[in-house]
Amino acid sequence: MDKNEIIKIFGDWNLWDKDLNTGINRPYYLNKIKSFHESSHIIVITGARRSGKSFIMRQTAKALIKGGIRKNNILMVNFEDPRFVELNTKTLQQVYDVYLEFLNPQEKPYLFLDEIQEVKEWEKWVRTIHELDKAKIIISGSNAKLLSRELSTLLTGRHLDLVIFPLSFKEFLKFKNVDLSKRFEIVNKEIEIKRLLREYIEFGSFPEVVLGGEKRQILLNYFEDILNKDIVRRFKIRKSKELISLAKFYLGNISSLITFSSLERTLNISVDTVEKFSGYLEDTFILFFLKRFSYKFREQEKSPRKVYAIDVGLANTVGFRFSQNMGRLAENLVFLELKRKEMLASNLELYYWKDANHREVDFLIKEDLKVRQLIQVCWEVNRPETKNRESRSLLKAMKEFNLEEGLIITDDYKAEENIQGKKINYIPLWEWYLKEDK
Ligand SMILES: Nc1ncnc2c1ncn2[C@@H]1O[C@H](COP(=O)(O)OP(=O)(O)OP(=O)(O)O)[C@@H](O)[C@H]1O
Numbered sequence: 001m002d003k004n005e006i007i008k009i010f011g012d013w014n015l016w017d018k019d020l021n022t023g024i025n026r027p028y029y030l031n032k033i034k035s036f037h038e039s040s041h042i043i044v045i046t047g048a049r050r051s052g053k054s055f056i057m058r059q060t061a062k063a064l065i066k067g068g069i070r071k072n073n074i075l076m077v078n079f080e081d082p083r084f085v086e087l088n089t090k091t092l093q094q095v096y097d098v099y100l101e102f103l104n105p106q107e108k109p110y111l112f113l114d115e116i117q118e119v120k121e122w123e124k125w126v127r128t129i130h131e132l133d134k135a136k137i138i139i140s141g142s143n144a145k146l147l148s149r150e151l152s153t154l155l156t157g158r159h160l161d162l163v164i165f166p167l168s169f170k171e172f173l174k175f176k177n178v179d180l181s182k183r184f185e186i187v188n189k190e191i192e193i194k195r196l197l198r199e200y201i202e203f204g205s206f207p208e209v210v211l212g213g214e215k216r217q218i219l220l221n222y223f224e225d226i227l228n229k230d231i232v233r234r235f236k237i238r239k240s241k242e243l244i245s246l247a248k249f250y251l252g253n254i255s256s257l258i259t260f261s262s263l264e265r266t267l268n269i270s271v272d273t274v275e276k277f278s279g280y281l282e283d284t285f286i287l288f289f290l291k292r293f294s295y296k297f298r299e300q301e302k303s304p305r306k307v308y309a310i311d312v313g314l315a316n317t318v319g320f321r322f323s324q325n326m327g328r329l330a331e332n333l334v335f336l337e338l339k340r341k342e343m344l345a346s347n348l349e350l351y352y353w354k355d356a357n358h359r360e361v362d363f364l365i366k367e368d369l370k371v372r373q374l375i376q377v378c379w380e381v382n383r384p385e386t387k388n389r390e391s392r393s394l395l396k397a398m399k400e401f402n403l404e405e406g407l408i409i410t411d412d413y414k415a416e417e418n419i420q421g422k423k424i425n426y427i428p429l430w431e432w433y434l435k436e437d438k
């Protein structure tokens with residue numbers, strides 16, 4: 001590839017002589033990356049398309065510069081740039097050489113390699129540079145398998161994973177200019193926060209959707225892009241209609257139990273295909289499958305899974321009508337908040353719980369080897385039979401795991417109730433979101 005062309009590409013992605021738009025800072029992730037930098041590991045940033053990975057990379061680079069790193073010690077390249085004609089390890093080496101030649105960095109450079117999965121055998125090059133300790137490397141892309149899982153085998157223990165999610169509710173409020181820095185102000189802002197929670201439940205929290213108009217159209221485009229570009233094209237899928245109907249089915253059935261074999265009948269797609277496609281959908285972070293808790297591995301693997309979407313706006317746009325499914329949407333939102341935490345802490349595991357009598361608890365959190373917390377999400381506590389069912393199941397599980405307290409997340413009901421010597425806390429979703437120690 002022509003050197004001048006590479007230099008032109010550099011010009012568009014770097015902060016050397018101009019300021020790039022980095023949007024609104026997301027300190028939650030920036031602080032994680034900062035703490036990662038102190039180790040010598042490769043940092044791997046993954047997450048759904050449009051969740052804000054590239055913006056977070058830029059924010060990180062800007063923060064480094066602010067912290068005293070010279071601008072020319074930082075190289076940012078996005079390998080989705082169509083001007084790259086060939087993408088292999090030779091391209092990577094050439095990009096690196098041109099950078100060294102023209103920018104002449106004086107210290108160990110930071111390399112931000114965005115959409116690296118586009119480069120064939122990238123992991124070999126990355127590993128060599130890292131082993132020779134020539135650079136600090138931060139890579140990103142939107143496919144779990146093509147990045148971290150493959151990397152794990154190649155770079156055992158030498159990389160740190162950070163999965164970027166669409167905005168958390170706290171981040172969402174920041175994007176909507178609601179300042180939460182003073183705790184006492186939250187009380188005054190209750191009405192506004194509740195109104196914004198409605199919007200959050202309806203349209204979800206992809207940054208561009210939160211900030212822009214035409215929300216439904218943006219979400220529909222995301223759905224098509226993820227399916228077509230990241231799955232159909234990449235894995236050369238012929239049965240694209242089946243893939244789309246499976247994805248739509250999942251998005252219309254969030255927070256429900258599913259088995260691959262029942263989908264075979266419902267959608268008339270073979271079990272093998274359902275399984276393969278479900279794996280692809282999971283790898284692009286559009287969906288998550290939650291397992292049932294069990295001490296027996298086989299039972300855990302064989303039980304139905306619960307399906308959740310990366311974003312409730314996507315489920316509303318592609319899957320079903322918002323007003324009829326508030327409870328399921330709220331459950332999906334709670335899942336996302338817990339999952340975000342689980343993915344960052346290696347000692348946490350998230351499951352649902354169900355006993356032989358079909359009593360169910362939405363979320364069970366295991367910390368190290370112990371079950372620490374049980375959470376129900378219940379949107380209809382004003383219906384006595386629903387409230388009873390949910391609290392009884394919770395109580396049953398609390399007894400099984402010897403927990404003194406359980407939590408029920410609600411729309412608007414707040415209370416502390418004591419039953420059979422144990423305590424159940426009811427808390428509205430918005431308040432739970434804003435609690436520091438969840
Ligand atoms: N922190 C932010 N502040 C303001 N807008 C943002 C922010 N993060 C993302 N956006 C908006 O969302 C869009 C997508 O963000 P970004 O390109 O960073 O996502 P991505 O995860 O890299 O997506 P892709 O996988 O398609 O490359 C941006 O073009 C911008 O409009």
Ligand SMILES: [Mg+2]
Nearest residue numbers: 053054055114
């Ligand atoms: Mg990007």
